[in-house]
Amino acid sequence: MCSISFPTRRPTPTTPRSYNFGPTDQMIASIRNVGAQVMFRLGRSEGADAQPPRDFDKYATIAKHIVLHYNRGWAKGFHYRIRFWEIWNEPDLGKVFWPAPRTSISSCTASSPGL
DSSP, X not given: OOOOBOOSSSOOTTOGGGOBOHHHHHHHHHHHHTTOOOEEEESOOTTSOOSXXXXXXXXXXXXXXXXXXXXXXXXXXXXXXXXXXXXXXOTTSSSOSOOSOHXXXXXXXXXXXXX
C-alpha cells in the first residue's frame, strides 16, 4: 500500500508538483515487472478519517489526475493502461466506512465524467 500525497502546503489538483507519485510509481512498476495486472484503489487507508470528501469536484479532479498519470503520461507519468480502478473499498466490514448518504457517492462519481 502506498499513498500519493500532496507535498505542498496549498495543493492544486491540476498542478504536477502538488503530487508525490514516487513511492506509488515504484510499487506499480514492481507489480508490472512480475507480469501481474494492477488493481488501483483510490481511497483512504485503514485508520484514516472515514468522512467523505468535503469537495467532490476536487476529489474527482485528484482522482482523474492520478488516472492520467498512470494511463496517459501526465506529470512525467506512464502509459500503463491500468484497467481496474476502485474508489474506496470494504464498505461492509462492520465499521461506518462512508457515513454519508448513498446519494453522496453518486454525487462524487457524477462530478467526474472524465474517470
